[in-house]
Amino acid sequence: MREVSIIKKIGFGVEGEVLLVQYRGQKACMKVGKKLDRQMEQAEVMAxxxxxxxxxxxxxxxxxxxxxVMEYCEGTTLAEVYATASPADRDRIESDVRCKVGELHRAGYSHGDIHDENVLVCGGPGEYEARIIDFGCAKLLSSEGKEEDLKDVDDMFSECEVLWVE
Structure with missing residues (x-):
C-alpha cells in the first residue's frame, strides 16, 4: 500500500498489531493480521x-x-476512562455502550468479544461517546437472533486486490 506511511504502533494482540498511519492525508488505523481469512472476515463485517x-x-x-486500513478512533480504552470518570459519566458511558451494542444487533451482528479494551471512549466528561473496536470474533445473527458462522456470508472481497470503501 503505497498511500500509507506509518506513524507509530498503537496496539497488538493475538491476531496481529495495530498501527497509526497517515492514509490519503488523514490519520487512519492499519491492522496487520496474521491470518488472511480471519482478517477478511473482520473487514467484511466492519464494511x-x-x-x-x-x-x-x-x-x-x-x-x-x-x-x-480503517478510520482512526481517537480515544481512550473504557478501562482507562472508568478509573477517573464520575459515577454520572460512568452511567452515561454504560448507556452509550448498550446503545451501540443494540445498533450492532439491529444491523444483524454480534460482536462476540465486548470488554473494556475493545471499547474506546472519545470526548470528555459529560460528552463521552463509545466506539466499539476489534471485530475478530463477530458473528452474523440469524433471523432468530442466534449467531451463525461468517463463512456462510458472501465474500465481498474475493475478486478485488484492494477494495476502497469510502
Missing part, C-alpha cells in the same frame, strides 16, 4: 456495519496480505 455501533469505517483491504 457491512458501515459505522453502526461506532464501528470504524473501512478505507482499504489488501487481499494478498492480512491488512485493513
Amino acid at each position: 457491512k456495519l458501515d459505522g453502526a455501533g461506532g464501528t470504524p469505517k473501512v478505507y482499504a483491504v489488501c487481499v494478498d496480505t492480512p491488512v485493513i
Whole structure:
C-alpha cells in the first residue's frame, strides 16, 4: 500500500498489531493480521456495519496480505476512562455502550468479544461517546437472533486486490 506511511504502533494482540498511519492525508488505523481469512472476515463485517455501533469505517483491504486500513478512533480504552470518570459519566458511558451494542444487533451482528479494551471512549466528561473496536470474533445473527458462522456470508472481497470503501 503505497498511500500509507506509518506513524507509530498503537496496539497488538493475538491476531496481529495495530498501527497509526497517515492514509490519503488523514490519520487512519492499519491492522496487520496474521491470518488472511480471519482478517477478511473482520473487514467484511466492519464494511457491512458501515459505522453502526461506532464501528470504524473501512478505507482499504489488501487481499494478498492480512491488512485493513480503517478510520482512526481517537480515544481512550473504557478501562482507562472508568478509573477517573464520575459515577454520572460512568452511567452515561454504560448507556452509550448498550446503545451501540443494540445498533450492532439491529444491523444483524454480534460482536462476540465486548470488554473494556475493545471499547474506546472519545470526548470528555459529560460528552463521552463509545466506539466499539476489534471485530475478530463477530458473528452474523440469524433471523432468530442466534449467531451463525461468517463463512456462510458472501465474500465481498474475493475478486478485488484492494477494495476502497469510502
